[in-house]
Amino acid sequence: MSPADIASASAALEGSPPEAALRWAAERFPGRVGFATAFGPEGCVLLEAIAREKLAVDVFTLDTGLLFPETLELWHEMERRYGVRVRGVQPALTLAEQEQRQGPALWQRAPDRCCDLRKVQPLRAEMLLFDAWITAIRRDQTPDRARAGVVERDSRFGLVKVNPLAAWTSEQVWTRVRERDIPTNPLHARGYPSIGCAPCTSAVEAGEDPRAGRWRSFAKTECGLHGRFTSKPPKES
Numbered sequence: 001m002s003p004a005d006i007a008s009a010s011a012a013l014e015g016s017p018p019e020a021a022l023r024w025a026a027e028r029f030p031g032r033v034g035f036a037t038a039f040g041p042e043g044c045v046l047l048e049a050i051a052r053e054k055l056a057v058d059v060f061t062l063d064t065g066l067l068f069p070e071t072l073e074l075w076h077e078m079e080r081r082y083g084v085r086v087r088g089v090q091p092a093l094t095l096a097e098q099e100q101r102q103g104p105a106l107w108q109r110a111p112d113r114c115c116d117l118r119k120v121q122p123l124r125a126e127m128l129l130f131d132a133w134i135t136a137i138r139r140d141q142t143p144d145r146a147r148a149g150v151v152e153r154d155s156r157f158g159l160v161k162v163n164p165l166a167a168w169t170s171e172q173v174w175t176r177v178r179e180r181d182i183p184t185n186p187l188h189a190r191g192y193p194s195i196g197c198a199p200c201t202s203a204v205e206a207g208e209d210p211r212a213g214r215w216r217s218f219a220k221t222e223c224g225l226h227g228r229f230t231s232k233p234p235k236e237s
């Protein structure tokens with residue numbers, strides 16, 4: 001798609017329900033569109049919509065080997081309830097191999113490197129299968145996501161990126177979860193609004209930014225899938 005075509009599609013879908021963007025993606029890129037989910041509430045909302053609309057979208061999750069048991073259970077519950085397969089995409093290195101080459105607990109010393117090995121490189125390899133990918137990002141999640149279009153060019157991976165929930169708020173997402181009784185991660189109710197790998201996710205206090213529990217000891221806000229790495233020194237404790 002040309003930049004003008006992408007801008008036109010994005011403008012046309014802005015303000016439409018997420019199902020419209022999902023349908024557009026499935027029809028515009030038949031057999032060549034993927035959806036990467038980490039089973040956040042946004043991802044669960046989109047997965048339910050993909051299943052309900054019976055859209056031909058290849059759904060997968062980056063199985064870093066470090067996910068919470070609750071996330072693994074939710075993965076299987078979504079597959080059971082909606083009859084969809086969510087492929088697990090593993091890194092090239094097992095955790096033991098990573099430890100052998102990079103030393104123990106890389107996430108405690110160099111989380112950007114760890115995310116690159118366990119998330120970004122596997123995603124990059126997966127992207128070769130697609131012409132477009134769907135994400136569950138919202139504009140108000142991080143500064144890096146603030147200008148996300150419903151449809152945009154993803155120069156990192158060289159394909160079209162579709163963000164059906166770009167304009168949605170967290171409240172809209174949770175309203176949809178309640179209305180459709182969509183399963184979500186039980187850790188949300190225990191103070192974890194944003195959930196990634198277990199070693200890099202902690203609960204947040206009332207009033208903290210919802211993503212404050214991600215890489216809490218580091219000045220890092222993105223795993224590198226949607227925005228820049230933030231390779232700054234660790235936060236002062």
Ligand code: SF4
Pocket residue numbers: 064066106107110111112114115116118119196197198199200223
């Ligand atoms: S979130 Fe943490 S454990 Fe997971 S890949 Fe990134 S640095 Fe590694």
